[in-house]
Amino acid sequence: MTHYIYSTSGPAVGFIRGRYIHALDGRAIGQLRDTHVHQLAGPHVGELYQDQVVDMHKGNQGNIGNPGNPGNPGSPGSPGSRGNRGCPFPDVFSKLL
Numbered sequence: 001m002t003h004y005i006y007s008t009s010g011p012a013v014g015f016i017r018g019r020y021i022h023a024l025d026g027r028a029i030g031q032l033r034d035t036h037v038h039q040l041a042g043p044h045v046g047e048l049y050q051d052q053v054v055d056m057h058k059g060n061q062g063n064i065g066n067p068g069n070p071g072n073p074g075s076p077g078s079p080g081s082r083g084n085r086g087c088p089f090p091d092v093f094s095k096l097l
Contacts, residue, residue: 003015004051004079005021005051005052005093006052006081006082007093008084008087008091010082010084010085011080011081012024012078012080014029014096015076016032017070019031019033021037022072022073024076024078025075026073026074026075027072028040028072029096030045030096033061033064035047035049036048037053038063039095039096040066041066042063042065042066044060044062044064045096046095047089049089052089052091052093053091053092053096054089054091054092056089057089
């Protein structure tokens with residue numbers, strides 16, 4: 001089963017495979033350490049909260065380094081929009097792109 005990531009406004013914007021975050025076209029764009037979201041190159045971007053990448057104002061969680069190329073698993077398709085859920089934090093998914 002694919003674990004999708006959504007924007008705070010509702011549409012799916014990516015998905016998780018293992019510890020990597022991918023754009024909907026399958027391109028690797030980020031990595032996870034627990035709930036901490038980092039760019040593929042390593043810098044911290046935000047937190048995974050209710051299947052969204054947001055800035056929860058937890059400060060910089062450091063740089064976890066570049067893991068190399070995790071590959072492209074291909075597009076899993078799109079689940080569509082789940083609608084706006086009223087997230088209290090700003091969306092920062094675009095920092096992964």
